[in-house]
Amino acid sequence: MKLGFYPGCSLEGASREYNESVQAVAEKLGIELVSIPDWNCCGATAAHNLDKELSLSLPARNLALAEEAGLTELVVPCAACYSRFTVTQHELLHDNAMHKKVNEIIGKEYKGTLRILNVIQFIEEYIIDKLEDNMKFEINKKVACYYGCLLVRPNKILNFDRTEDPQTMDVVMKKLGADSIDWAFKTECCGAGFSVSFTEAVGRLSGKIIEDASHRGAEALVVACPMCHSNLDMRRPAMDKYNGKKIDTPVIYITQAIGLALGIDRKKLGLNRHFVPVKLDNFKPYVKKEVVVENTQIMEEI
Amino acid sequence: MSNPHHTEDNSLAGKVQKHTGVKVSRCYQCGKCSAGCPVSSDMDFPPSLLIRKLQTGFPKHEEEVLRSKSIWFCLTCEMCIARCPMEVDIPPMIDYLRGESMRLNKANPAAKNIIRFHKAFLNSIQKTGRLYEMGLIVDYKSRSLNMVQDVVLAPSMFAKGKLKILPELIKDRKNIKQIFQKTLKNKHK
Amino acid sequence: MARIGVFICHCGENISATVDCPKVSEVAAKFPGVAYSVDYKYMCSDPGQSLVVNAIKEHKLTGIVVSACSPRMHEPTFRRACAEAGLNPYLCEMANIREHCSWVHEKGDRTDQKAIDVVRMMVEKVKRNNALMSIKVPVTKTALVIGGGVAGIQAALDIANAGHKVVMVEREPSIGGHMSQLSETFPTLDCSQCILTPRMVEVAQNPNITLYTYAEVESVEGFVGNFNVKIRKKAKSIDETLCNGCGMCTTKCPQKKIPNEFELGMGNRPAIYVPFPQAVPNVPVIDRLNCTYYKNGKCKICEKFCQPKAIRFDQEDEIIEVAVGAISICTGFDVKKTDFFPEYGYGKHKDIIDGLQFERMASASGPTLGAIRRPSDGAEPKKIVFVACAGSRDPAKGIEYCSKICCMYTAKHAILYKHKVHDGTAYIFYMDIRAAGKNYDEFTRRAIEEDNAQYIRGRVSSIYERDGKLIVIGTDTLMNHETVEIEADMVVLATAGVANQGAEELAQKLHVSYDQHRFFSEAHPKLKPVETNTAGIYLAGACQSPKDIPESVAAASGVAGKISCLFSSSELTREPLIAFVDRIAAPDYSSCTGCFLCQPVCPYNAIEKEDIKDRAGNLIKSLAYINPGLCQGCGTCVAICKSKSIDIDGYTNQQMYSEVDALLNS
Incomplete structure (x- = not known):
C-alpha cells in the first residue's frame, strides 16, 4: 500500500523522533510512505503572520508537486503543516481569483484533488484495524491525550472531531490498552508559536497543561503535533519555574505509543531523543481477546 | 457584503471587512474570546476590547489598535473563533492588522x-x-x-x-x- | 361595457419612494375599459376610502382595482368600501405593488413598468369577476385546548366561564405544565404551586370542561366552526372511574429507581406513578417501558393492593372523536439540556444544572425539599455561578433569539439562593439584563442591592472540573475585559428556551405555520398576535415564543376572548371563493362525466355525488357536487378534472388566462 507523505521541516530536524516513529510503525504494518519530491517548508506561522499570499503559495507548491507525482492521499503528521495545507486547500477551492493568482505565483497548477490526512486520520484509516493482529503489549498506563489547537481548529475547515473535549486520540489510546483520562486542557494552546521569541508565555501556557495532566495522575502526555511536543518537552525548565515545582511527566507521540504496543525497539522510535526521559515500561503482554457473540435477543431488548 | 445605500467605509473596520470579510459590528462585546484567549493577559487590549476599538472608529482607537501589542501576541490558536457566539473570525482580522501595522511602520516595539x-x-x-x-x-x-x-x-x-x-x-x-x-x-x- | 376604476396608493413613502405613482395612474387611465384612475397618499385612510366610494358612485364603476399593499392587508377594507357604494364586494381586486414591487426593487423605469403590468393584469381580471354572495356555515360551540399548562388552563377556564364547552388534551399524566415545576415566581416571589393548584382543580371541576390527560391529538379535519378532531387517549392501565387516588399502588410498586421526569432526573419514581402530589387528575399511570409486569410478565403487585380494583393491564389506547368549532394551541416550550454545551462539558459534570432543575431544587416539594444541594455529593454550595444566555443569542451553536425569561428567573434564583444559603455568594455572568416589565427592573436591583448578587458582565468561555470544584473561566468586560476565574461549587446554566418536542408534527396536523425555530407563527406580529393563519386556530403562551407567566396568561385570555367572539353567533360568514361544477341545459346537465377522479384528491372531503333523475325518479346521470360549506377553494379538483368542468369562483380559468394574456401582450 502506497500513500503520499509530507514530513515537513520539524520532522526532519528538531522532531525527528516523530518521523522515526511514523516510519517504524508504517514499515512494521507494510505501509509505504512516498515523500513529495523536492518538497518545501509550508511557511508555518511566520508566513501567514506576515503575508497571506505567501502563506497560501508555499503549501500550494507542495500540493501541486504531490498531484504531479500522481499521489491521491497525503499523510501530513505535523499538525501545523496539516493545518496550513488544509486551510490552503479550503481557501483556494472557495476563492477562484485567489486560486488563479496562487497558481501563477507558484508557476504550477494546483487542482485540489488531494485528500489530506492528519496523523490520527491516518491511524484510523490504515492502522487501527491492524493493531489487534500485531500488538505485542498493552500500554497499561494512565495517559492524557493532548490535541492542542491545530488538529481541531478551525473546526469549520478541518471538520475533524468535536470542537471541545475531542475523543479520536483517546479512542486510539484505549485500543492500545491505555487508561486515557478526562482532563481540562486537551485543546488549550501550548504557546509553541512563541517557543523561541517569548519563552515566558510558553512557561505559563504549557505549564498549566503539564500540571493539570500530572495532577490527575497521567503517567504520560500523548501528542500528535511536533510543535506541541518540542515545546512541552524542551521548555520544561520554564514550566517548572511557572509551576514552582518539577514535573517529570514525559510527552510521547501517539505513533511512539503505537510503536511500543507493536514491540518496536525504543531507539528506533526515537524515545532516546526526548529531553524529559520516557521511563514508561513494564507493559502487559497483549492477549488477543476472543470475540464473544452477543445474545441477539438481549441486544434487542436493550 | 456591502450595502448599496452606504458609501464606502474608509475606517479601519471598513478595511478589515473589505479585505477579510470580518464584520466587527457583529460583535456584541460578550468577551468570550478574551476569556478563552491563552494570551489575553499578555495583551494590552484583549481581543474583545481590540474589536471595541475598531467599532468606535475613532482615529485615537484605530491608532491604538495598529500600535498594540495584542496583534503580535496572538498565537492564532483559533480558540476565539471556536467559541465566539457571533462567529466573528478574529484570527484573519489580526493577520490583516499585522500587515497594516507593518506597512504603516506602526508595529509595537x-x-x-x-x-x-x-x-x-x-x-x-x-x-x-x-x-x-x-x-x-x-x-x-x-x-x-x-x-x-x-x-x-x-x-x-x-x-x-x-x-x-x-x-x-x-x-x-x-x-x-x-x-x-x-x-x-x-x-x- | 366595463367601467373599471383604478386607485393607486402611495402608502406614504412605502410605495411612492420607489414607484412613480402618478405615472402609473396616468398609464392605467388609458387601459381599455378603465373609466377612472387616480393616485393618493393613503388609500386605506378615511379620506382615501371616501375617494373610492365616491368614484364608484360618480363614475358608475362596474369594478375596481386598488393598487397598493398585499390583499392580506387591506382587501377586506376595500371590499367594505365597495359594499358601501353599492357595488358587489367581490368586484374589487388588489394589485400588490408594495410587497411585490416597491419593497423588493430599486427605483427606476423597470420598477415602474412592473407596477404598470401588475395593474394591467388585475384590470383584465376584474373585468371578468362575477358578483358573489358570502357563504354561511354553522358553528360548533365547543373549543379544543391543546396543552394543559398555565396558558391552556387560563384559556379553558375563560372559555368555559363564558358558557361554552371545552375539551382539553394534555400529553402528560397531569395538567400544570412547567409552571407546576417552578418554586417561586418573579417579581413577587409568590409560590408557583400555591397559585396554580387551585386553577388546576377548577379545570377538573368545571362542568363545561372535559379533560383528557395522557392524551394527544391524532388528527384534525374540517375548518373554522366545524373541526373534527381525533384524540388518542393513551392507555394509563387504570380505570379512571374506579380509581380513588389512594396511592397504595405507587407505594407498593417494587420499581423505585426510575428517573423522575417531573424532577428532571434529580429524583426517582416507581413504575406506577402520579407525577407530583398535587397532580390533576390524581390518577396514576403505569409506565409500561419500566413496569416489571410488562417487561417480565410477572409482578402485578399494584393490582393486589388496589382496593377499588382499578388496575387494567390489558387496557388499550382509545381514539376519541370530538367536533369543535375552534382550537387553541397552548403546548408550551422546552429548555435546552446541559449536554448541549461543548464548552461546559457536554453535560458530564453533575454539578452543572439547568434553570428548571434549580427550580425543582428550590421548591419545597422538590427532591431536596427546598435545600440547595450539589447533585454530586449533596453538599451545600458556597459559591454558585449562574450563566445567563446559555445557548440564547448564540447563532454559532445555539439559537439567535433572546429567550426572554432567563434574565428574570436568574435574578430570582440568586435571591432564592441567598435566602437559603446565607453565607454563600452568587455570581451571575450576563451580557445585558433585560428586565422590561412591571416591577421587573426593581426586582433585579433587589437581587443586586439587597441579596448581594455579583453580576459580572461577560460570557463564560469554559467550565471544567478539578478536585471537586468547577472552574469557571469568564471575562469582565466592565473591567478592561480581564479574565475572571471562579472556583465554584455549582453552576446553573440559564439554558435557551426552545420549541416543545412534537411542535412540528402538531403544526402539520393542524395546517398552521411555524418559524425556523419550530415555534408556531402568529397571523400578524402586531395586530393578530394570538391568531394563526388558519381561521379558527389560535395560539397562547410559550408555544409561540418564550414567554413568562403573565404574558402567557394574558395571551390565553386573549384567545378566550377571540373564541367567545367566534361562538357569539350560530353562523359564520365565509368567503365564497370556492369550486363549483358547471351546469348546462338538458340533456347534458353538465360537462362533468362523473368520473369522480376529483373525489380522492380533495383534502377537505368536500366532493359529493349528485344524481340527476327524471320525473319518474330514474337516474339520468351522476355528477360531482362540491359542498360549499367544506370547500376551501384550494383548486386541486380544478387541476385534475379531465373534462374541465370545475372552476373556482374568484379565480376562474378565464380570469387567470386574461391576467397572463395582459402580461404577455403588454
Missing part, C-alpha cells in the same frame, strides 16, 4: 522579537526551501542580540540529534525565490 523571529524564519526558507533550524537560531539571535537564552538548549539538542549543522537544500530553489519575489518582497520593499 514589544513585538520586535516576534517580528524578527518571523523574518528570520522566512529568510531561512527563502534561501534553502526548508527550515534550517541551526541557521534560524543563529540568525534570529543575532537580530535580537539575545544570545543567552537558547544557546543553553542548542548543545543538548545537538547531542540528541535534533540539530543539523548543514542546511538541507531543495533542488528548485529558483521556484521558491520566485514565490517570495511575487508575494512578500513585492509588497514590503
Whole structure:
C-alpha cells in the first residue's frame, strides 16, 4: 500500500523522533510512505503572520508537486503543516481569483484533488484495524491525550472531531490498552508559536497543561503535533519555574505509543531523543481477546 | 457584503471587512474570546476590547489598535473563533492588522522579537526551501542580540540529534525565490 | 361595457419612494375599459376610502382595482368600501405593488413598468369577476385546548366561564405544565404551586370542561366552526372511574429507581406513578417501558393492593372523536439540556444544572425539599455561578433569539439562593439584563442591592472540573475585559428556551405555520398576535415564543376572548371563493362525466355525488357536487378534472388566462 507523505521541516530536524516513529510503525504494518519530491517548508506561522499570499503559495507548491507525482492521499503528521495545507486547500477551492493568482505565483497548477490526512486520520484509516493482529503489549498506563489547537481548529475547515473535549486520540489510546483520562486542557494552546521569541508565555501556557495532566495522575502526555511536543518537552525548565515545582511527566507521540504496543525497539522510535526521559515500561503482554457473540435477543431488548 | 445605500467605509473596520470579510459590528462585546484567549493577559487590549476599538472608529482607537501589542501576541490558536457566539473570525482580522501595522511602520516595539523571529524564519526558507533550524537560531539571535537564552538548549539538542549543522537544500530553489519575489518582497520593499 | 376604476396608493413613502405613482395612474387611465384612475397618499385612510366610494358612485364603476399593499392587508377594507357604494364586494381586486414591487426593487423605469403590468393584469381580471354572495356555515360551540399548562388552563377556564364547552388534551399524566415545576415566581416571589393548584382543580371541576390527560391529538379535519378532531387517549392501565387516588399502588410498586421526569432526573419514581402530589387528575399511570409486569410478565403487585380494583393491564389506547368549532394551541416550550454545551462539558459534570432543575431544587416539594444541594455529593454550595444566555443569542451553536425569561428567573434564583444559603455568594455572568416589565427592573436591583448578587458582565468561555470544584473561566468586560476565574461549587446554566418536542408534527396536523425555530407563527406580529393563519386556530403562551407567566396568561385570555367572539353567533360568514361544477341545459346537465377522479384528491372531503333523475325518479346521470360549506377553494379538483368542468369562483380559468394574456401582450 502506497500513500503520499509530507514530513515537513520539524520532522526532519528538531522532531525527528516523530518521523522515526511514523516510519517504524508504517514499515512494521507494510505501509509505504512516498515523500513529495523536492518538497518545501509550508511557511508555518511566520508566513501567514506576515503575508497571506505567501502563506497560501508555499503549501500550494507542495500540493501541486504531490498531484504531479500522481499521489491521491497525503499523510501530513505535523499538525501545523496539516493545518496550513488544509486551510490552503479550503481557501483556494472557495476563492477562484485567489486560486488563479496562487497558481501563477507558484508557476504550477494546483487542482485540489488531494485528500489530506492528519496523523490520527491516518491511524484510523490504515492502522487501527491492524493493531489487534500485531500488538505485542498493552500500554497499561494512565495517559492524557493532548490535541492542542491545530488538529481541531478551525473546526469549520478541518471538520475533524468535536470542537471541545475531542475523543479520536483517546479512542486510539484505549485500543492500545491505555487508561486515557478526562482532563481540562486537551485543546488549550501550548504557546509553541512563541517557543523561541517569548519563552515566558510558553512557561505559563504549557505549564498549566503539564500540571493539570500530572495532577490527575497521567503517567504520560500523548501528542500528535511536533510543535506541541518540542515545546512541552524542551521548555520544561520554564514550566517548572511557572509551576514552582518539577514535573517529570514525559510527552510521547501517539505513533511512539503505537510503536511500543507493536514491540518496536525504543531507539528506533526515537524515545532516546526526548529531553524529559520516557521511563514508561513494564507493559502487559497483549492477549488477543476472543470475540464473544452477543445474545441477539438481549441486544434487542436493550 | 456591502450595502448599496452606504458609501464606502474608509475606517479601519471598513478595511478589515473589505479585505477579510470580518464584520466587527457583529460583535456584541460578550468577551468570550478574551476569556478563552491563552494570551489575553499578555495583551494590552484583549481581543474583545481590540474589536471595541475598531467599532468606535475613532482615529485615537484605530491608532491604538495598529500600535498594540495584542496583534503580535496572538498565537492564532483559533480558540476565539471556536467559541465566539457571533462567529466573528478574529484570527484573519489580526493577520490583516499585522500587515497594516507593518506597512504603516506602526508595529509595537514589544513585538520586535516576534517580528524578527518571523523574518528570520522566512529568510531561512527563502534561501534553502526548508527550515534550517541551526541557521534560524543563529540568525534570529543575532537580530535580537539575545544570545543567552537558547544557546543553553542548542548543545543538548545537538547531542540528541535534533540539530543539523548543514542546511538541507531543495533542488528548485529558483521556484521558491520566485514565490517570495511575487508575494512578500513585492509588497514590503 | 366595463367601467373599471383604478386607485393607486402611495402608502406614504412605502410605495411612492420607489414607484412613480402618478405615472402609473396616468398609464392605467388609458387601459381599455378603465373609466377612472387616480393616485393618493393613503388609500386605506378615511379620506382615501371616501375617494373610492365616491368614484364608484360618480363614475358608475362596474369594478375596481386598488393598487397598493398585499390583499392580506387591506382587501377586506376595500371590499367594505365597495359594499358601501353599492357595488358587489367581490368586484374589487388588489394589485400588490408594495410587497411585490416597491419593497423588493430599486427605483427606476423597470420598477415602474412592473407596477404598470401588475395593474394591467388585475384590470383584465376584474373585468371578468362575477358578483358573489358570502357563504354561511354553522358553528360548533365547543373549543379544543391543546396543552394543559398555565396558558391552556387560563384559556379553558375563560372559555368555559363564558358558557361554552371545552375539551382539553394534555400529553402528560397531569395538567400544570412547567409552571407546576417552578418554586417561586418573579417579581413577587409568590409560590408557583400555591397559585396554580387551585386553577388546576377548577379545570377538573368545571362542568363545561372535559379533560383528557395522557392524551394527544391524532388528527384534525374540517375548518373554522366545524373541526373534527381525533384524540388518542393513551392507555394509563387504570380505570379512571374506579380509581380513588389512594396511592397504595405507587407505594407498593417494587420499581423505585426510575428517573423522575417531573424532577428532571434529580429524583426517582416507581413504575406506577402520579407525577407530583398535587397532580390533576390524581390518577396514576403505569409506565409500561419500566413496569416489571410488562417487561417480565410477572409482578402485578399494584393490582393486589388496589382496593377499588382499578388496575387494567390489558387496557388499550382509545381514539376519541370530538367536533369543535375552534382550537387553541397552548403546548408550551422546552429548555435546552446541559449536554448541549461543548464548552461546559457536554453535560458530564453533575454539578452543572439547568434553570428548571434549580427550580425543582428550590421548591419545597422538590427532591431536596427546598435545600440547595450539589447533585454530586449533596453538599451545600458556597459559591454558585449562574450563566445567563446559555445557548440564547448564540447563532454559532445555539439559537439567535433572546429567550426572554432567563434574565428574570436568574435574578430570582440568586435571591432564592441567598435566602437559603446565607453565607454563600452568587455570581451571575450576563451580557445585558433585560428586565422590561412591571416591577421587573426593581426586582433585579433587589437581587443586586439587597441579596448581594455579583453580576459580572461577560460570557463564560469554559467550565471544567478539578478536585471537586468547577472552574469557571469568564471575562469582565466592565473591567478592561480581564479574565475572571471562579472556583465554584455549582453552576446553573440559564439554558435557551426552545420549541416543545412534537411542535412540528402538531403544526402539520393542524395546517398552521411555524418559524425556523419550530415555534408556531402568529397571523400578524402586531395586530393578530394570538391568531394563526388558519381561521379558527389560535395560539397562547410559550408555544409561540418564550414567554413568562403573565404574558402567557394574558395571551390565553386573549384567545378566550377571540373564541367567545367566534361562538357569539350560530353562523359564520365565509368567503365564497370556492369550486363549483358547471351546469348546462338538458340533456347534458353538465360537462362533468362523473368520473369522480376529483373525489380522492380533495383534502377537505368536500366532493359529493349528485344524481340527476327524471320525473319518474330514474337516474339520468351522476355528477360531482362540491359542498360549499367544506370547500376551501384550494383548486386541486380544478387541476385534475379531465373534462374541465370545475372552476373556482374568484379565480376562474378565464380570469387567470386574461391576467397572463395582459402580461404577455403588454
